[in-house]
Amino acid sequence: MHNIGRRRARAIWGVALAAYVVAIFHRSSLGVAGLMAADRFDISATELAAFTVLQLAVYAALQIPVGVLLDRFGSRRMLIAGLLLMTAGQLAFAFTTTFTAAVAARAVIGAGDAMIFVSVLRLVAVWFFVRQAPMVAQLTGQLGQVGAIVAAAPLSIALHALGWTRAFASFSLVGVLVIVGVALLVKDSPYRDVQRERTKLRALARSLRVIWDHPTTRLGMWSHFTSQFGATVFGLLWGFPFLVSGQGLSRGMASALLMVMTGWIVVAGPVLGRLVTRHPYRRSQIVLVVVAASALAWAVVLLWPGQAPLWLLVVLVCVVATGGPASMVGFELARTLAPVSAVGRTNGLVNIGGFTASLLTLWLIGVVLDVVEPAGPTAYDLADFRIAMSVQYVLWAVGCVQIVRYRRRSITHMETHHPEALLAMQRGEPAAHLGFRPSRRHTDGAS
Numbered sequence: 001m002h003n004i005g006r007r008r009a010r011a012i013w014g015v016a017l018a019a020y021v022v023a024i025f026h027r028s029s030l031g032v033a034g035l036m037a038a039d040r041f042d043i044s045a046t047e048l049a050a051f052t053v054l055q056l057a058v059y060a061a062l063q064i065p066v067g068v069l070l071d072r073f074g075s076r077r078m079l080i081a082g083l084l085l086m087t088a089g090q091l092a093f094a095f096t097t098t099f100t101a102a103v104a105a106r107a108v109i110g111a112g113d114a115m116i117f118v119s120v121l122r123l124v125a126v127w128f129f130v131r132q133a134p135m136v137a138q139l140t141g142q143l144g145q146v147g148a149i150v151a152a153a154p155l156s157i158a159l160h161a162l163g164w165t166r167a168f169a170s171f172s173l174v175g176v177l178v179i180v181g182v183a184l185l186v187k188d189s190p191y192r193d194v195q196r197e198r199t200k201l202r203a204l205a206r207s208l209r210v211i212w213d214h215p216t217t218r219l220g221m222w223s224h225f226t227s228q229f230g231a232t233v234f235g236l237l238w239g240f241p242f243l244v245s246g247q248g249l250s251r252g253m254a255s256a257l258l259m260v261m262t263g264w265i266v267v268a269g270p271v272l273g274r275l276v277t278r279h280p281y282r283r284s285q286i287v288l289v290v291v292a293a294s295a296l297a298w299a300v301v302l303l304w305p306g307q308a309p310l311w312l313l314v315v316l317v318c319v320v321a322t323g324g325p326a327s328m329v330g331f332e333l334a335r336t337l338a339p340v341s342a343v344g345r346t347n348g349l350v351n352i353g354g355f356t357a358s359l360l361t362l363w364l365i366g367v368v369l370d371v372v373e374p375a376g377p378t379a380y381d382l383a384d385f386r387i388a389m390s391v392q393y394v395l396w397a398v399g400c401v402q403i404v405r406y407r408r409r410s411i412t413h414m415e416t417h418h419p420e421a422l423l424a425m426q427r428g429e430p431a432a433h434l435g436f437r438p439s440r441r442h443t444d445g446a447s
Contacts, residue, residue: 004190009127013136015185016120017143018178019079023116024147025155025171026086026109027055031148031236032156032255033164035244038377040164041099045377049366051106052237056359058110060352064208066114067348071341074188075119080179082119085112087175094168117144118347121331125343126189130432134332135273141328142269148235148262156255211338211346214436215409220334220346221353222406223287226399228327228354230294230320230392233361235261238389239317241377246385247307261317268318269325276329280425283329284407288400290326293319295396302386327354333410335432336421342436357395364391 003009030037030051038048070078089108096102117140124136158167211217233239235258243254272290276283297319301308308316330350338346368388373379414422421431 004127005129005132008187009190012123012127012186013120013140015178015181016075016079016123017140019083019182020116020120020140020144021147022083022175022178023086023113024144025174026090026147027113028148028236029090029155029168029171030106031240031258033159034237034240035377036159036164037102040097041102043099045369045373045380046363046366047099048377049237049362050103053359053363053366054103055106055110055113056232056236056355056362058107059114060355060359062111062114063118063348063352063355064345065348067118067345070115070119070122070344070348075123076182076186076188078115078119079182079186082112082115083175083179083182085109085115087112087172087179090168090172090175094165094172118344118351121347122343123186123188125335125340125433126191130430131277133335133432134277134430135270137331138269138273138276138325138328142266142325145262145265145324148265149259153255153259156251207342208345208349210436211342212349214337215406215413216336217334217338217346217349219284219403219406219410220330220332220350222330222399222402223284223333223353224327224330224350225353225357226291226396226403227287227323227329229323229357229361229395230298231261231265231322231324231327232354232358233365233392234317234320236358237362238365241380242385242389243313245377245380246382247313248382249313253310257313257317260314261321264318264321265324268322269328272322272325272329276332277430278428280332280428280430281422283333284403287326287329288403290322291396291400294323295393298389298392302389307382330354332432336410336414337418337434337436339433339435357399361392361395365389 034048037043037051038045041047066078086109089105089110089112092108093102093105096105120140121137124133124140128136155167155171158170161167162170234242239258239261240254243249243257244251249257272286275286279286297316301312301316304312330353331347334346334350335343365388368391369377369380369384372387373381373384411422418431418434421434425431
C-alpha cells in the first residue's frame with residue numbers, strides 16, 4: 001500500500017524515534033540524580049543501585065513477553081502502552097518520598113521502556129530496504145541519545161532550580177505529546193496483509209526454542225551482552241559518582257563529560273553503521289575490537305597514579321560510549337536468519353543480553369562499594385572506585401569467549417544451509433531474514 005524506504009517511512013520512523021528519545025530520557029534520568037536520590041531517600045550504595053538494577057531487571061525480564069506481544073499486536077499499540085507506563089512511573093517517582101515506592105516507580109518505568117526500542121526496530125525492519133536498515137537502526141540508537149543529553153544537562157539544572165518533584169513531574173509530561181503523535185501517524189506495516197503471529201502457548205514456546213537454538217540469535221545476544229553494559233552502567237548510574245567522588249570533578253564538569261559521552265555516541269553510530277553495512281561478514285569482530293578498546297581505556301584510567309587528567313577522562317568516556325553503537329550490531333547479526341514474522345521475539349532475546357549484563361554490573365559495583373567503604377556514598381574515594389569498576393572485566397571476558405564460540409557456529413550453520421548468502425556477505429553484500437533452517441534439535445517451526 002505504501003512505498004518503503006521513502007517519505008512515509010521516514011515520517012513514521014521519526015515519530016517512533018521521538019518515543020525512543022523519551023524512553024532514553026526516563027531510563028537515564030537517575031544518572032545525574034543519583035547523589036541527590038541518596039540524600040532524599042537516605043540510602044546506601046547497594047540501595048541506590050537497586051533503583052537502576054530493578055528497572056533494568058524488569059526491562060530484561062519483559063523482553064520475551066514484549067517480543068511476543070509485538071509480533072501479535074504491532075509497534076503502534078506497543079509504543080503507546082510503553083509511553084503511558086513511563087509517564088505514569090516518572091510522575092510517581094517525582095512525588096514519592098519513600099524508598100519502596102520510588103523503587104516501584106522505577107520498575108514501572110522499566111516496564112514501559114521495555115516496549116519501545118524493539119517496537120522501533122520492527123518498524124525499521126518492515127518500512128526500509130535491507131540495504132537501508134543497518135544505518136537506520138544505528139541512527140535510531142544514536143539519535144535516541146538526545147534523551148540522555150536532556151537527562152545529563154537540562155534535568156540537572158532543573159533539579160537544582162526547581163527541586164526534585166517539580167523537575168521530574170515537568171519532564172514526565174513530554175510523553176503525553178509523543179503518545180498523540182504515535183496514535184495519529186504511526187502505521188505498523190506498508191503492506192495490506194500484515195504478518196502477525198497468533199499462536200497457542202505450546203506453539204509459542206516451540207517457536208522461541210527454534211529462534212534461540214540458532215547460532216546467529218545467540219551470537220547477537222552475546223554481542224549485545226558484551227558491548228552494551230559498559231556505556232549503560234557509566235551513563236545510568238556509576239559514571240557521575242565516579243567522576244565526582246573518585247576523580248574530583250565538579251558536578252558541572254561531570255555532567256559535561258556525560259554530554260560528551262552522548263555526543264560521541266551520535267558521532268560513532270553512523271561510522272559503525274557504515275562499517276557494518278560494508279563488512280557484514282566482520283560484524284562480530286568489530287564488536288570484539290570495540291570491547292577490547294573499552295577494556296584498555298579503563299585499565300589506563302584505573303592504573304593511573306592519582307586522579308586521571310581531564311584529557312584521559314574524555315578519551316575514556318568516548319571509548320566507553322562506542323559500546324552503545326557496537327551493541328546495535330547484535331540485532332543485525334540476529335536479523336540475518338530471523339524471518340520478519342519473528343523479528344519481535346528475536347530482538348527481545350538479543351536485548352536481554354546487554355541489559356542482563358548491565359544490571360549485574362550495576363549491582364556488583366554497588367555491592368563492592370559497600371564492602372570497601374561501609375560509610376556510604378559521601379565517603380567514596382578513588383581507591384574504592386578502582387576496585388569496584390574492575391568487576392567489568394569479568395563480564396567482558398565471559399562475553400568475548402561466547403562471541404568467538406558462536407561466531408564459529410554461525411559460520412558453520414550458514415555454510416551448511418545458506419552457502420550463497422555467506423559468500424555474498426564475504427563480498428560485502430547484505431543478507432537478512434533468510435529464514436531458520438533445521439538445527440540439531442528443532443525443525444523450522446518459526447519460519
